[in-house]
Amino acid sequence: MTHSIISPSTPPQKPTHFRWVIFTTMFFLLAVNLMDRITLSIGMPYIKEEFSLSPTMQGLILSSFFWTYALLQVPGGWMLDRFGPRKVITGALIGWGFFQAIIGLATGGISLIIARLGLGAMETPVSPSGAKLSSTWLTQSERGRGAVIMDAGSPLGVAVGGIVVAHLIVLFDSWRITFVIVGLFTMLLGAVAWRILRDRPSQHAKVDKEELAYITAGNIVAGDDPNDTTPTKGLGISWFTMIAIMVGRASWGMVYWGLLTWGPSYLAQAQGLNLASIGNSTFLIFILGALGCLFSGFFVDYLVKRGVSHNVALKSLLSLSGIVGLGVLFALSTIKDPVLAVGLLSVAAFFMMFGSLYWSFPAILAPKDRVGLIGGIMNMANSCAGILVPILVGVILQATGSYESVLVYFAICAGCYTLGTLCINFNRLPTKKGQLLYQK
Numbered sequence: 001m002t003h004s005i006i007s008p009s010t011p012p013q014k015p016t017h018f019r020w021v022i023f024t025t026m027f028f029l030l031a032v033n034l035m036d037r038i039t040l041s042i043g044m045p046y047i048k049e050e051f052s053l054s055p056t057m058q059g060l061i062l063s064s065f066f067w068t069y070a071l072l073q074v075p076g077g078w079m080l081d082r083f084g085p086r087k088v089i090t091g092a093l094i095g096w097g098f099f100q101a102i103i104g105l106a107t108g109g110i111s112l113i114i115a116r117l118g119l120g121a122m123e124t125p126v127s128p129s130g131a132k133l134s135s136t137w138l139t140q141s142e143r144g145r146g147a148v149i150m151d152a153g154s155p156l157g158v159a160v161g162g163i164v165v166a167h168l169i170v171l172f173d174s175w176r177i178t179f180v181i182v183g184l185f186t187m188l189l190g191a192v193a194w195r196i197l198r199d200r201p202s203q204h205a206k207v208d209k210e211e212l213a214y215i216t217a218g219n220i221v222a223g224d225d226p227n228d229t230t231p232t233k234g235l236g237i238s239w240f241t242m243i244a245i246m247v248g249r250a251s252w253g254m255v256y257w258g259l260l261t262w263g264p265s266y267l268a269q270a271q272g273l274n275l276a277s278i279g280n281s282t283f284l285i286f287i288l289g290a291l292g293c294l295f296s297g298f299f300v301d302y303l304v305k306r307g308v309s310h311n312v313a314l315k316s317l318l319s320l321s322g323i324v325g326l327g328v329l330f331a332l333s334t335i336k337d338p339v340l341a342v343g344l345l346s347v348a349a350f351f352m353m354f355g356s357l358y359w360s361f362p363a364i365l366a367p368k369d370r371v372g373l374i375g376g377i378m379n380m381a382n383s384c385a386g387i388l389v390p391i392l393v394g395v396i397l398q399a400t401g402s403y404e405s406v407l408v409y410f411a412i413c414a415g416c417y418t419l420g421t422l423c424i425n426f427n428r429l430p431t432k433k434g435q436l437l438y439q440k
Contacts, residue, residue: 015210018201019137023149025196026130029089030153032186033126035161036100037065039182040116042165043175047112057109062261063387064113069120070383076125077376081369084199085129093190095122101183104176127151127359128375135363135371136200139218141304143360144313148297151356152290155349158260159286162279235377236370241424245361245374246381248318248420252355253385254392254413255325255348259285261390262406263345270403271338281342285349292350296321296357310364311426314357321354322418329411333404355417364426 040047041062048058079088099118106112130150138146168178198204201215235242267273267281296317303313328348335341362374396406 015214016206016208018204018206018211019142019215020149021206022133022137022197023130023146025193026133026150027153029093029126029189029193030130030150031157031161032153032189033096033123034154034157035164036096036119036182036186037123038158038162039100039165039179040065040103040112042162043169043178046169046175047106051106051108051112053109059390061109061112061116063390064116065120065123066383066387067120068117069124070380070387072121072124073128073376073380073383074373075376077128077372077374077379080125080129080132080372080376085132086194086197086199088125089129089197090190090194092122092125093193094187097183097186097188097190098122099183100186101180104179104183125372125376127379128362128372131359131362131375132372133197133199134360135366135368136219137215138363139215140310140364141218141301143363144297144300144304144357146297146363147359148293148356151359152293152353154356155286155289155293155353159283159290163283166279235374236367237365237374241365242374242377244420244423245358245378246420248417248424249355249358249378250381250385251413251416251420252352252358253382254389255329255352255410255417256355257386258389258393258406258410258413259345259349262393266403266406267338267342271336271341273338277338281345284342285346288346289349289353293353293356295350296354297360300357300360309427314360314426315422315424317354318357318421319418321351322414322421324348324351325414326411326418329407329414333407333411352414361424365424 044058044062047053053061076088096119099115099122103112103115103119106115127150130147134143134146165178165182168181169175172178172181201207201212263285264278264282267278273281300310300313300317304310325348328344328351332341332344332348335344358378359375362371362378366374392409393406396409397403399405
């Protein structure tokens with residue numbers, strides 16, 4: 001007589017969450033990206049003495065990064081769409097690490113400019129790659145978090161990277177050794193990126209079928225065929241929307257890069273802070289910016305999960321961001337108390353870093369084979385602001401002799417950032433054949 005053995009039913013397996021490992025990796029890479037970018041600013045007091053650099057040459061050297069960074073954004077975005085983020089990011093890390101390292105071998109101002117041009121070229125596709133990964137790895141209701149987790153690495157890289165680089169220069173008593181170490185470290189990260197990153201979740205062994213099914217189900221646009229491989233016509237979004245994105249992002253960049261490049265001078269000259277206080281204040285301001293960045297993404301995704309459309313959720317938070325930024329920056333033009341000024345700058349950084357949500361726009365608005373291109377065009381506008389704002393602020397200071405007019409200019413830029421955002425219609429979802437669908 002045989003007895004059948006009845007085994008208990010196997011409980012359903014919980015899906016993996018490896019997609020968040022991907023975006024944590026991108027967070028770390030963006031932090032290193034900004035650390036590498038500001039290393040020259042930290043080392044410049046030593047470098048200018050060794051090479052006897054004039055103020056004009058120092059300005060050219062610091063600005064030269066953005067020349068190639070802005071110029072190559074569109075080709076960089078095309079490369080992401082053509083070859084995929086994994087290959088492009090790995091190559092970018094090795095390339096920009098190499099140019100960072102050879103700065104330590106520089107012989108003068110010209111060689112520094114050449115190395116910075118190479119650094120700008122190699123860093124070009126890193127930020128747009130996050131938007132590209134968001135379009136394949138995250139669901140519609142997770143893209144706010146994906147954008148800000150990645151972009152929060154930028155202010156953190158500024159806040160922490162400056163301290164790390166300064167301590168390395170002191171430890172080795174050499175800016176040259178510091179640049180070589182930072183460059184080699186970045187090149188090693190290329191191997192890390194190659195091991196962890198994949199263009200699509202279906203290509204990664206650590207993504208189980210439950211997570212893959214979850215991502216696929218949350219990534220389908222109604223009315224579009226996910227199996228359609230027909231190339232998208234044009235940009236995949238309207239030019240009106242693209243221009244609105246560029247205006248909003250460039251205006252935001254005017255404030256961000258303006259505070260990054262001229263903030264320390266403002267604190268020193270207008271508020272009378274010493275070097276140590278400037279360092280501590282900068283750390284506080286950009287840490288608050290990182291927290292504001294993360295808050296905005298998690299809150300947008302919370303609203304979307306509760307049934308609020310991207311159109312309402314994104315415009316509400318970004319309008320709040322711009323309006324608070326406008327008010328605080330305008331108020332700063334009349335503030336003479338350094339403690340209050342640092343506090344208000346921290347508030348401005350918290351709300352203005354809601355602008356990191358812009359990195360969710362390409363994945364939300366563009367077809368998958370145009371996400372890299374749209375991200376590249378958007379970041380080109382931001383990079384052009386990075387080129388122009390140091391010059392414009394210098395002109396304003398020379399013409400007026402005070403930072404009050406500069407802060408009013410930043411407030412106006414915050415207003416333009418708000419207006420640009422309000423002109424984007426997130427309800428219009430493109431299909432690959434150029435038709436536009438409307439979501440509720």
